[in-house]
Amino acid sequence: MQNLWVAVPDSSLSDEQTKRDKSAKIAQFARACSIFRIKRVYIYHDPLSQFEKEDPLLLQTILRYLDTPQYLRKILYPKMSQLEFAGILHPIKAPHHKPAQDIKTVRAGDIRTGVIVKVKGALFVEVGLGSLVPFDGQGPEGKKVNVKFTQPYPNLRAKEATELEIHEYWGYEVKEVPSLMKLLSSIEKTVVIITSRRGSYFKNIEVKLGERIKESKNVLIVFGAPKYGVQEILAKEGTTMRAEFIVNMFPAQATETVRLEEAILGTLAIINSSILSKN
Template identity: 75%
Template sequence: MGQTDTWTISCRNCSTSSDLDDMPPNLWVAIPDSALSDEQTKRDKSVKTAQFARACSIFRVKRIYIYHDPLSQFEKEDPVLLRTILRFLDTPQYLRRILYPKMNQLEFAGILHPIKAPHHRPPQDIKTVRAGDVRVGVIVKVKGQLFVEAGLGALVPFAGEGFEGKKVNVKFTSPHPNLKAVEATESDISEYWGYEVKEVPSVLKLLQSVDKTPTTTTIVTSRKGSFFKNNEVRLTERIKNAENVLVIFGAPKHGVHEIAAREGMSSMKAEFVINMFPGQATETVRLEEAVLGTLAILNATILSKN
C-alpha cells in the first residue's frame, strides 16, 4: 500500500454498484498517536506496535488512521515510532533494506513477529513469473529509464509514471525473457494486500470527514456505549450497504468521548458507539487487546455481507 500522509475519505476506485454488492467493505481502524504512552521502553513500544500490525493484518484492515490525542502526555518520538514500524512491517522483506535504511526507530525490528500476509511474497526466480502476476515493488531509475525492483533477482522495465523510491504494486504484462511491469489496479489484486497508514490532525476532523461519506459506517468503541449484541442486527444491515467500516479506538488513558470533547464536540455523533467488552473483569482493556478483540467480534458481522 502507499505511504503518503494525505488522509481523504474516499470510495473505492473503478467499482460499479453491482461490484460492491459482492464485496466485503473496506475495514479501517483509527488509533491515537498516544497509543504507546503506557509502555516505558522502546523495545516494549516496538512490540506493541507489532501487535497492532498483526491484528490489523489478521482481519484484513486496509487503512490505519493515527489521530492526534491532545489530552495525553507521551514522548515526542512515539508517533514516529508507531507509524514507522507499522509501515515497515507491512513492507515485504525483500524491499525493506531499500525503503528503510538503518534508522533509530527500527532498533528492535529483528525481534518483531512478521505479518506473512499474501503480498509478502518470497523472492522468486524471474524465469517463473507469468503474465498477470502481481507483486509489490519499488521504482528504480537507471540511465533515465524506469525499472522496478520486485524481489526477482533482476530489475524489470516499468511502463508507467513514478519517481525513484516509490513503493508500487505492479502487474507483469509479459513473461520472461520479455518481462515488463505496469502499475496494478485494484481489480488486478484479488487477495488481501496489506494496509496503508495515514495521519489525521484530530479525531474530530476524522469524524467530520466520515459524516460527508454516507457509504462509510463508523463505530466508536467505548465503555459508555451500548452492548454490541443490542446493535448487531442494525449494524449488520448497515454494513450490507457500506463501502467502508471505520472503527475508532480511544487512548490508553482517555476515551474517544473525552478526546472529542476536548476538541469541541459536545456529544458523540458517531453512528454506532459500542461497548465491545461488557462485564469486563479487569479495570481496563489495553488498547492492543481492544483492537484484537473488537476486530475478532466484528469479523463475522462484516463477512455476513457475503
C-alpha cells in the first residue's frame, strides 16, 4: 500500500479560542490520521494568517504525544504547558500502542516501540514490560525506537526493527517545513492532491487519480488554512498551484466553510473508500 501523507498549515488552530479547544481539535487530527493510516504529517508555514505564537508548538507536541504509546509518555514528555489538557483527549489505540503484557509471554519476532536507556555503559530499551531489555544496537539515550525481540524470555534481547519487519500500521511522524512551496518542490515519486473549493469534483478525476496512485509510492494530500486556501498561500509565497490534482472534495456544500478537522476526516474517508482500498 502507498505511503499516505498529509500537509496542514501551522495556522490550523487559528479558529479556536482556548487551549482546551485547540487541544481537542488536534486530537481529532490525530485520530483521523491514525484511522486512515497516515504515515507522515507535514506542518508548513502559513504566511497569511494571524495566530498565536504557541500554536505551532502546541500542534506538533500534541500530535507526537498522542502517537506515542502510553507507557512511554512519562519518559518522553515531562510536565509541560502544551499538555495541560492531554488527560481529556481521546486515545488513538493504534497497533503500536501495545497494552500491558506479561514479560514471560514475549516471543522472538514481536515488535514494540521503546526508548533507549543507558545503564552502567550498557544500552537497554524501555518497552513497557516492567523490566529493561538489553538492546543490540546504537543510539543516544532517550531516543524513541521501534524494536524487534530476537530472543524470548528469560533471555530477552532486542534490536532496532526495520520498516520491512513491521507489517502493521505503526503510527505517523511529524515534520515541520518552512513553506508549502519548498515541500512541494522537494518530494519525488509522489501524487500530490491539493484540496480546494475551486478544484475539479472528485468524481470527475477519480479514475485518473486511481491510476496515478497505483503507479506511485507516495500520496500527499494538502489542506489549506481556516481562513485561506492553498492557492492564496502559494500565491503569497510567489508561486501558483501546479499540482496535477486540485480537487473539490465537498461539492454543493451547504455550509459556508468546511472546518479543517472535517475536511481531513471527510477527504481521507472518500479517498480510502474509492481508491486506496482497491489498490
